[in-house]
Amino acid sequence: MPNLRDIKRRISSVQSTRQITRTMEMVATAKIKKAQERIESARPYALSMMEVLGNVARYVQGATHPLLEEHPEQKRIAIISLTSDRGLCGAFNANILRLTEELMRKAASEGAEADVIAVGKKALSYLKYRGVQPVAEYRDISDKPTYAHARDIAARIIAAYSEGRIDAAYVVFNRFKNVAEQKAEVHQLLPIERKVVDVDEEPLGPRPEYLFEPSPAAVLEKLLPTYVETLVYRALLESAASEQGARRVAMKSATDNAGEIITTLTRSYNRARQASITNEIAEIVGGAAALEES
Structure with missing residues (x-):
């Protein structure tokens, strides 16, 4: 599973691409x-x-x-x-x-x-x-x-x-x-x-x-x-x-697809972030329990 940094970098890359395709769509219009x-x-x-x-x-x-x-x-x-x-x-x-x-x-x-x-x-x-x-x-x-x-x-x-x-x-x-x-x-x-x-x-x-x-x-x-x-x-x-x-139709389609990719990547980022936080909490609770037992 990709880490948070990789997902965030990919989201940023797709956002930049969407900005370019949206601009080209407006120019073509x-x-x-x-x-x-x-x-x-x-x-x-x-x-x-x-x-x-x-x-x-x-x-x-x-x-x-x-x-x-x-x-x-x-x-x-x-x-x-x-x-x-x-x-x-x-x-x-x-x-x-x-x-x-x-x-x-x-x-x-x-x-x-x-x-x-x-x-x-x-x-x-x-x-x-x-x-x-x-x-x-x-x-x-x-x-x-x-x-x-x-x-x-x-x-x-x-x-x-x-x-x-x-x-x-x-x-x-x-x-x-x-x-x-x-x-x-x-x-x-x-x-x-x-x-x-x-x-x-x-x-x-x-x-x-x-x-x-x-x-x-x-x-x-x-x-x-x-x-x-x-x-x-x-x-x-x-x-x-x-x-x-x-060109306008192609760039609009590319912009819409980029938006869908960003939505999917954002969900993956949130799930990965939640899993990371849950794992950290579990480690903290496990460490506290081990200290109490000792």
Whole structure:
């Protein structure tokens, strides 16, 4: 049975850990609010982009663009894996890496190779540990992504797809549902789905009129790369919010577990202390009785 000093030292250690996890929980809670605000502020832009693409597509019947064309055979794909730069966020990174490996195995089974773009130190370290060298890596942007980061990532895959160096591009990220729930998902970035520009029905009510310079086709050609950038940026924002949500849940669980451990150790300390006191009393009474007999 451990002595009182060992139990007391362990209680002190767990209390220090609980203080750290509680602080990290509070920090993650504050960051979640900011991340949610960024997602909400970006949502109108994304919806407007979809609306503008649909409206422009009405003036460009049978639109063609390299980003819309499906390659007849997939020999190489690109996978953008969005993880965090720091740990202590539960299964946040593990789910992304699992889906990334599943995509890589599926590509290999179909005779294709996979180029991975690692976003976050966790993806980078894991892939290198597995012997996979990412074609591009981004660090220290997981919690504060900017549109410039999204533009740089999108430019890589757009150029590679347009030049025929890759035949498809996917992004693996955690979608932020709420503070307590995040879901790992895979979205196809390239080729752009034809339904984005194909318009089956005319809009109800007034129809917006556009004046194009130089032409509707030229405007659509500029909008499609911007659309891909918007998708990447949205995924980065979703991942940033999900990271803080997962960290908050993980740190709250750790704080609660630390509290339970402290309660259990305190009971053990009290029992050990009571047993020590009882033993001392018994020794004193036994010594007094021996003196009386003598």
